[in-house]
Amino acid sequence: MLFLGIDLGSSSIKLSVLDGQTETITASITVPDFELAIDAPKFGWAEQNPEGWWAYVKEGIDKLSRQYNIDIKAIAGIGIAYQMHGLVLTDEQLNPVRPSIIWCDSRAAETGEAIYTKMGTVACQQSILGSPGNFTASKLKWVKDNEPDVFAKARFMMLPGDFIAAKFTGIAQTTPSGLSEAALWNFAEQRPATEVLDAMELSASILPEVVPTFGHQAVIDSKVAGELGLNPNVKITYRAGDQPNNALSLGVLKPGEIATTAGTSAVIYSVTQANAFDTENRVNTFLHVNDMPQQKSNGVLLCINGSGILYQWLRKTLSTGSNELISYETLNGEVAKAEPGSKGLRFYPFGNGLERIFSNKPAFSGIQNLNFNIHQSPELVRAACEGIVFAMNYGFDIMKNINAGGTLVKAGKANLFLSRVFREIFVNTTQTTLELYNTSGAEGAARGAAYGYGHYETLEKAFENLEHLETIEPNDDLKDLYSEIYQSWKNHI
Numbered sequence: 146m147l148f149l150g151i152d153l154g155s156s157s158i159k160l161s162v163l164d165g166q167t168e169t170i171t172a173s174i175t176v177p178d179f180e181l182a183i184d185a186p187k188f189g190w191a192e193q194n195p196e197g198w199w200a201y202v203k204e205g206i207d208k209l210s211r212q213y214n215i216d217i218k219a220i221a222g223i224g225i226a227y228q229m230h231g232l233v234l235t236d237e238q239l240n241p242v243r244p245s246i247i248w249c250d251s252r253a254a255e256t257g258e259a260i261y262t263k264m265g266t267v268a269c270q271q272s273i274l275g276s277p278g279n280f281t282a283s284k285l286k287w288v289k290d291n292e293p294d295v296f297a298k299a300r301f302m303m304l305p306g307d308f309i310a311a312k313f314t315g316i317a318q319t320t321p322s323g324l325s326e327a328a329l330w331n332f333a334e335q336r337p338a339t340e341v342l343d344a345m346e347l348s349a350s351i352l353p354e355v356v357p358t359f360g361h362q363a364v365i366d367s368k369v370a371g372e373l374g375l376n377p378n379v380k381i382t383y384r385a386g387d388q389p390n391n392a393l394s395l396g397v398l399k400p401g402e403i404a405t406t407a408g409t410s411a412v413i414y415s416v417t418q419a420n421a422f423d424t425e426n427r428v429n430t431f432l433h434v435n436d437m438p439q440q441k442s443n444g445v446l447l448c449i450n451g452s453g454i455l456y457q458w459l460r461k462t463l464s465t466g467s468n469e470l471i472s473y474e475t476l477n478g479e480v481a482k483a484e485p486g487s488k489g490l491r492f493y494p495f496g497n498g499l500e501r502i503f504s505n506k507p508a509f510s511g512i513q514n515l516n517f518n519i520h521q522s523p524e525l526v527r528a529a530c531e532g533i534v535f536a537m538n539y540g541f542d543i544m545k546n547i548n549a550g551g552t553l554v555k556a557g558k559a560n561l562f563l564s565r566v567f568r569e570i571f572v573n574t575t576q577t578t579l580e581l582y583n584t585s586g587a588e589g590a591a592r593g594a595a596y597g598y599g600h601y602e603t604l605e606k607a608f609e610n611l612e613h614l615e616t617i618e619p620n621d622d623l624k625d626l627y628s629e630i631y632q633s634w635k636n637h638i
Contacts, residue, residue, distance in 0.1 A: 147171075147219045148598065150591030151205075153198055153227040153305055154387065155247055156180045156409050156453070160205040161587035162215050165600050168610055170588050172213040176205040180457065184244065189251035189498060192244040195233050198305065199312045206373050218376045223313065223365075224383035224594030226390035226586045227306030229326045232284040234299040239311050242298040246284045247305075249410070249450050249498040254505045256290070257283030257328075264344045272331050273338050274422040274430040274443075279505055281327035286345040302327075302351045306384045314363035314381060317353035324355065325432040326386050332420050332430075335438060358434050359383050359597035382597030385434045387586055388414050389444050393434050394589025395555040395582055396608035398442075403554045405571075405579075407561035410497075411452035411537050415445045415549040427502045427543050434593070435604055445549035447540035450497035451510060452533050453560055458496075459529055463522055476526055477564040483523035485531075485570075485623070486630045489514045490524045491637065492532035502540045513637060527566065534570045535634045541575055555580045558614055572619045573627040583612040 146165040151158065157180060161173040181201075184192045209215040230248040235241050246252070257277035261269050269276055277283045281304065289296045301317040304327065311317050324330040324337055329352070331338040339349050356362045362381045370377040385393065392404035392414050403415045418441050422430050433442040456476060464470040495503075496510030512528070544550050558581045561567045572579045592607045601607040 146221045146600070147216070148591045148595040148600070149220045149223045150587040150589065150594060151202060151223065151225045151309065152387065152390070152586035152590055153202075153225065153309060154409065155183060155193065155228045155249075158198065158201045158205060159585060159587035160209060161585060161591045162209060162220070163588070163591035163595055165221075165595055170591065172209055172215050173585065173587060174205060174208055174213065176201045176208065183247065183249075191247050191250040191498065193247055195241045195245050195305070195308050198309060202309060203373060206375070210374060217374055220375060220379050222380050222382035222594040222598035224590035224597065225306040225309055225381065226385055226387050226590040227304060227309065229304070229386035229388060230280050231305040232281050232288070233303045233305060233308040234288065234295070235301050235303065235308070235311070235317070236298055237300045239301070239315065239317060241308075243288070243292065243295050245305060246288075250284070251279060251499040253283035253287040254279040254499050256287045258505075260286065260341065260344050264340065270422055270424070271333060272340060273328050274332050274420055275328070276426045277328040277341060278426055278429070278501070279499060282329050282341055282345065285347065285351070289345070289347065299351065301353050303353060304386070306386070307353065310362070310381045310384055313365050313369055315366040315369070316363045318356045318362055319353050320356060320358045320384060322358050322385055322389060322432040322434060322436070324352075330432060332443075358385055359593065361598070380598065383590065383593035385593070386431070388412050388446055389431065389434045390586055390589050390593070391557070392416065392444060393593055393604070393608075394557065394584045394586055396605070396611055397555055398435050398604055401551055403551045405554050405556045407452045407533065407567070408559075409453045411449040411533055413447045413537060413541055413544065413554070415544055415551060417443050417445060417549055419443070419548070421445055421547045421549055423543055423547055425504050427504055428540060428547070428549070429501065445544055445547065447537065447544055448501055449494065449533065449536045449540065450500060451494035454497050455494045455510070455529055455533065456561065459526055473563075477566070479523045479526045480530055480564055480566045483527035485626055487524040487528035487531060488519055490520050490528040491634050492528040493638070494529065494532045494536055502536070502543065530561070530564065530567050531570055531630065532634065533561065534567070534574050535631050537571075538574045538631060539635060539638070551577070553578050553580065555582060557582055557584045559585060568617050569620075569623070570627065572617050573623040574631050576619050576624060578619070579617045580613060581615045581617070583614050
């Protein structure tokens with residue numbers, strides 16, 4: 146019995162297969178073999194084609210079968226992790242009526258602020274633990290106000306992972322966790338936040354069926370099963386946004402446990418039983434994957450938009466004039482050539498849309514103290530890595546203020562955490578212990594699918610054999626140095 150995990154990102158789509166008998170990952174792949182494009186029809190906009198996601202999911206399943214000899218007919222359950230906060234609007238037949246407005250799109254921030262004011266900040270905080278901000282609900286209202294002809298064609302509002310699940314099953318569904326990331330979940334009363342829809346003058350009928358995060362959500366459509374070569378009895382048994390899923394992938398399930406990642410964006414995610422929130426909405430609270438009526442579990446999330454996408458920009462910029470792009474390994478090598486502090490060079494990684502840590506105000510990337518005589522590519526790349534971590538630490542301080550901090554953080558050894566120097570900057574700036582694991586979002590989705598199917602009795606059992614790779618402690622000789630560099634960076638925000 147096999148379980149398929151799909152991790153739908155904005156840069157790529159990853160798939161992993163878990164063998165239920167051996168409890169090992171038998172294959173992991175990424176499609177396509179290039180980074181997905183993000184369309185920006187106007188400044189501050191960010192869109193992707195949902196049908197393109199589905200095409201790559203199908204390509205990935207075919208690749209698992211043909212190139213990795215996976216018996217895909219043995220797949221019993223499918224788990225889906227996905228880029229959070231995106232809006233997919235479909236008609237009755239589940240065809241998208243417009244491109245998806247994805248997580249880093251900024252257009253709906255003013256719309257969300259207007260709803261926040263209309264509802265009253267206190268009432269909104271008590272209901273959804275914050276503001277509609279620039280989340281999915283605000284994007285939905287933006288389409289209604291600015292594209293009425295398009296909105297008139299829409300039957301369902303879904304998150305990106307809901308759309309992929311619907312393509313498998315032919316049924317529109319979402320989860321409480323998904324609604325919470327859309328700013329459409331009432332935490333106090335544990336129900337869809339219809340009061341937000343009322344304030345936006347929208348009908349709750351646009352919401353799809355709400356199903357639990359784990360369990361037999363729907364059976365795959367027989368025609369889709371035939372097209373993809375899957376068993377017609379395979380079920381969707383798990384779905385969650387990428388950051389709650391990343392925490393799940395690391396076995397971060399209990400209050401006080403913390404996960405981090407630095408992919409396209411940089412995130413710190415802390416689990417709590419409290420309905421904690423930041424009154425300035427600089428960090429955000431969502432339902433964690435293991436939330437249940439009898440066991441409250443929330444995730445407080447800090448997000449910095451410009452992380453891996455900044456590294457991608459550096460890669461392209463430093464490759465100008467070359468026939469092919471330099472590798473990320475080369476960039477990591479450049480970082481190691483520079484000293485801590487990058488000889489005074491400072492990088493502010495805020496060039497990918499509105500930043501939540503600044504209450505959704507416009508923020509732009511910047512380079513400070515650049516000296517053409519002393520700063521070369523090593524200092525530029527290291528200053529970027531330092532800037533990413535410093536921005537994360539700035540938000541981590543906000544999390545501590547609402548009792549969502551801690552001293553032990555877990556991460557997968559991937560993306561920027563592949564860099565030894567990035568890890569050094571992280572532990573000594575945040576003054577936390579970092580545990581690295583051999584896992585991924587797609588592997589977490591596969592294990593989540595196995596639990597949702599009933600293969601594991603508990604979530605803890607699903608993740609008890611995670612491979613722990615390394616523990617990195619702060620260095621007493623470096624903590625004060627990085628604290629001084631961080632304060633210098635912070636003083637110029």
